Amino acid sequence: MPVPHFSTPLLFSPVIVAVILIFSGHLAQSFSSDVTYADCDRTFSCGSIRNISYPFTGGDRPDHCGLPEFRLSCWNNQTEFTTNSVTYRVLQINQTQKALALARSDLYNTTCTQQFVNSTFNLSFFTSGVENEALTLIYGCNSSLMTVKPHNLFTCNASGVNFTDSYYLVGPVPSDPILNLFYCRVSVRVPMLRTVGDRLTRNRTTFGEALAEGFNLSYSDPFDRQCSFCTEFGGQCGFDTNLGEPICICDNKPCPAPEGKSDRTRTALIIGLVLAGAAVAGIGAGWLVFFSRQRRKRLAAHSAETESKDLLTIPSSKGLATTPSTAFTRSIPSYPSSKSDFGKESTYFGVQVFSHTELEEATDNFDPSRELGDGGFGTVYYGKLHDGRIVAVKRLYENNFKRVEQFINEVEILTRLQHENLVKLYGCTSKRSRELLLVYEFIPNGTVADHLHGRRANSGLLSWPIRLKIAIETAGALAYLHASDIIHRDVKTNNILLDNDFHVKVADFGLSRLFPNDVTHVSTAPQGTPGYVDPEYYQCYQLTEKSDVYSFGVVLIELISSLQAVDTNRHRHDINLSNMAINKIQNRALHELVDPTLGFEKNTSVRRMTTLVAELAFRCLQQERDMRPSMDEVLKSLKGIQNEELNSLAAEVVDILVDDIALLKDSHPPLSPNSSG
Structure with missing residues (x-):
């Protein structure tokens, strides 16, 4: 076996040597064993699942030929897999990609079960990918006591079970109290394919069919390295349940056999392992020298770049006073386990600079199946970094001057802000990268728009208390921005993200503006999303904090009505x-605007609060900005409504609306800025 030649001396790591000695000692101990491990050349086959090998066992394949966690069974020509007391139908096994497609046997083509257990998996062996989302089946509800009758009702009448009122939810269940859940007996959570969940919420498949399509799991073998050594030298991988450890099988015995020529085989195997370890150590030393040289080159280049005063500056636009920012790179370490264009300490404004290659790997080369959303400036992808962080990677459409300006703008704004309801920026690529990429924390529960009138609209998760909380947290984030002299300029439900507890994360600062302290407004061409743009800004080119207030007024109406900001079908x-x-408000027809699922007609508390929020939105939507409240006033009003501090005003709501209408009787309705960009 030839040994690779390196220009640098071989460095034997004590850890590598120890591992080799321990493994050699383990082999020597195994040589004396008389235990036989037969028939591992057989594969598992059942129905459409064929020729399955290690780490799986079952059928004609003995238990010692794989890991206990991967045991399969065959029943009625159907492959089954049991874990954590729940049995699943195996729809597919891809051993090349190490992937499983499963469906719960107790919920296969049926909505009833007698096994009220959540689907859970041993995370040491199985992981659920981004292609799955949660499906919750809620059984035994008393719909007569519910404040709002849920969507997606179904009946479960199985043997020993009679749950007439049950329903399901696609996506995370809010941690906040939802009164409906208090009137139900039990719930079961299972994974389902995100694409199937989309079809289900849009009524393009039945509930039973969706359950039968199952979900995907990736699997891994924690003993993969030992198994690779074993197969490299002609053995078969196995597992001894008595010893609780992996084994390498040759001719139905532990490798190698104990007698005769096998001594030479054993010696050759140990020598081979030692040489392999030496080769690995040598390669590591070679790479260490290579990376040291590269690092010196990068530091030299960085020094030259700093000396040339290549500073990152936000270009000024139409009278907006701007000042040069901080230097292009700084030595402020951030997540040093990830790579970057200029070494592990490279930053913009204190956030990490990632290499384009790392973000390509994190997003599986920007695989379309990983797309999370598509906005006006770029596409957002699900990704996983080398250090294990789950992230959202925004890929800007064009790398031109305008996009670089928006890119730099978002980086600088986000890095100077710290608020629980603003999305966090982890880093970005260099402005010299062939693509401009931003790396954010991953927010898993979609946008408010998704839940109001998008693919999650039929889930029934946005009860009125949740909607009011979303309004308050969004107003809090915007009030914080305004206090920091920043105008968001693109407030809309598509830019309000939700985590699994339905907490708000306001996102997308590409259009935001740093607002000078010594002026009342900024003159700039209108930008934003049709339906949300301040009519005074659209008409007079004057951007102020009240422009965000107008857009937020549209968001409030969306939360009340579940309708889109612009719909040409109306x-x-x-x-x-x-x-x-x-x-609607001026004509006293608010009931025609409110989403009927909120219980406006039946629940006096909901009717009172939605009326008060509608009145607040009415004030936010005034054409003249001076008639709108500030965002801080909006926040205080919403908190007052939530805390029921305005109970004493409930009887006066109609009078308040009438007074406002009288004041505005002669005013023109707001312009419709549908042509704004």
Whole structure:
């Protein structure tokens, strides 16, 4: 066996030597064993699942030929897999990609079960990918006591079970109290494919069919390295349950056999392992020298770059006073386990600079199946970094001057802000990278728009208390921005993200502006999303904090109505939701605007609070900015409504609305800025 030649001396790590000696000692101990391990050349086959080998066992394949966690069984020509007391149908096994497709046997083509147990898996062996999301089946509800009758009701009448009122939810269940859950007896959570969940919420598949399509799991073998050594030298991988450790099998015995020529085989195997360890150590030493040289080159280049005063500066635009920012790179370590373009300490404004290659690997080369959303400036992808962090990677559409300006703008704004309801920026690529990429914390529960009128709209998760909490947390984030002299300029439900506890994370600062302290407004061409743009900004090119207040007023109406900000399928006078809301409120037809699932007609508390929020939104949507409240005033009003501090005003709500309407009787309705970009 030839030994690779290196220009640098071989460095034997004490750890590597110890591992080799321990492994050699383990082999020597195994040589004396008389235990036989037969038939590991057989494979498992059942129905459509064929020729399955290590780490799986079952059928004709003995238990010692794989790991206990991977035992399969065959029943009625159907492969089954049991873990944590729950049995699953095996729909597919891909041993090349190490992937499983499973469906719960007790819920296969049925919505009833007698096994009220959540689906859980040993994380040492199995992981669920981004292609799955949670499905919760809630059984035994008393719909007569519910404040709001849930969507997706179904009946479960199985043997010994009679749950007439049951329903399901696609996606995370809020941790906040939802009264409906208090009137149900039991729930079961299972994974399901995200694509199937989309079809289910859009009524493009039945509930039973969705359960039968199952979900995907990735599997891993914690003994993969030992198994690779074993197969490299002609053995078969196995596991001794008595010893509780992996074994290498040759001719139905532990490798190698104990007698005769096997001594030479054993010696050769040990020598081979020692040489392999030496080769690994040599390669490591070679790479160490290579990376040391590269690091010296990068530091030299960085020094030259600093001396040339290549500073990162935000270009000024139409009278907006700007100042040079801090230097292009700084030595402020952040997550040093990840790579970057300029070494592990390279940063923009104190956030990490990632290499384009690392983010390609994190997103599986920007695989379309990993797309999380598609906005006006770029596509967002699900990714996993080398250090294990789950992230959202925004890939800007174009690498031109305008995009670089927005890119730099978002980086600088996000790095100077710290608020629990603002999305966190982990890092970005260099501005010299062939693509401009931003790396954010991953927020798993979609956007408010998804839950109001998107693919999650039928889940029934957004009860009125959750919607009011979303309004308060969003207002809190915007009030914080305004206190920091920043205007968001693109407030909309697509930019309000939700975590699994339905807490808000406001995102997308590409259009945001740092607001000078010594001026009342900034003159700039209108930018934003149709349906949300301040009409005074659109008409007069004057951007102020009240522009965000107007956009937030549209968000409040969306939370009340579950309608889109712009919908060309509505009557031409109602295409713009703000116009529609103004008209309904002025004509005392608020009940025609409120989402009927909120219980506006039946629940007096909901009716009172939605009316007060509608009145607040009415004030936010005034055409003249001076008639709108500040965001801080909006926040205080919403908290007052939530805390029921305005109970004494409930009887006066109608009078308040009438007074406002009288004041605005002669004013024109807000413009419809559908042509704004």
